[in-house]
Amino acid sequence: MVPESELIMLSALQHYVFCPRQCALIHIEQIWEENGLTAEGRGLHDRAHSESAESRPDCRRIFGMPLRSLELGITGKSDVVMETPEGVFIPLEYKRGKPKVKEMDTVQLCGQALCLEEMTGKPIQEGYIYYFRIRKRLHVLFDQALRDFTIRTISETRAMLEGGKTPLPVYSKRCESCSLNDLCRPELIQKKLDINDYLDRMLSKELSETTLQEGIK
Numbered sequence: 014m015v016p017e018s019e020l021i022m023l024s025a026l027q028h029y030v031f032c033p034r035q036c037a038l039i040h041i042e043q044i045w046e047e048n049g050l051t052a053e054g055r056g057l058h059d060r061a062h063s064e065s066a067e068s069r070p071d072c073r074r075i076f077g078m079p080l081r082s083l084e085l086g087i088t089g090k091s092d093v094v095m096e097t098p099e100g101v102f103i104p105l106e107y108k109r110g111k112p113k114v115k116e117m118d119t120v121q122l123c124g125q126a127l128c129l130e131e132m133t134g135k136p137i138q139e140g141y142i143y144y145f146r147i148r149k150r151l152h153v154l155f156d157q158a159l160r161d162f163t164i165r166t167i168s169e170t171r172a173m174l175e176g177g178k179t180p181l182p183v184y185s186k187r188c189e190s191c192s193l194n195d196l197c198r199p200e201l202i203q204k205k206l207d208i209n210d211y212l213d214r215m216l217s218k219e220l221s222e223t224t225l226q227e228g229i230k
């Protein structure tokens with residue numbers, strides 16, 4: 014069991030899958046920069062996180078339910094948890110954009126499901142992610158592959174956060190939509206690393222040539 018003080022945020026899993034450096038900048042260095050995309054996303058979540066519930070004919074909807082798993086050491090809040098008349102819980106998460114190639118949204122939803130399983134003692138088989146841009150609900154099955162990936166992500170994220178070291182940037186397309194781009198400066202750091210690498214290689218080449226020439230004398 015993980016002590017309360019060492020629980021990691023469910024949102025950190027999503028950040029880690031997107032980019033480990035982004036996760037470290039936010040959760041180790043406590044840096045957060047809002048951009049248009051994050052502001053819009055936060056607006057959607059603010060509405061959903063106002064802890065309340067409403068009953069509909071087909072289910073009860075609980076908004077902003079606090080979640081945690083002491084076994085896995087994670088905590089957070091759901092946007093919505095639906096409870097059917099049969100007592101089945103189904104998490105629903107709101108996202109601004111559209112489904113991602115990487116599993117960053119599904120890993121966060123699966124983390125919620127694992128918390129709900131521990132809290133309710135009931136299996137959680139499925140959930141949904143509603144994407145506002147395309148106005149579609151993605152059905153997510155919590156199969157073994159997604160559960161394994163989520164548990165692996167929790168352990169990698171924990172190891173990085175406990176190590177307290179922010180990884181160096183790796184520039185890629187995802188950096189274009191990253192809210193921390195201006196603070197991270199991935200291209201600049203990458204260039205510096207490339208220059209240092211070049212200088213190191215030149216230096217070791219020169220040293221080995223000098224050693225060779227001294228050997229010939």
Ligand code: SF4
Nearest residue numbers: 032035182188191197
């Ligand atoms: S700018 Fe790129 S490397 Fe830097 S935190 Fe964002 S995604 Fe990661």
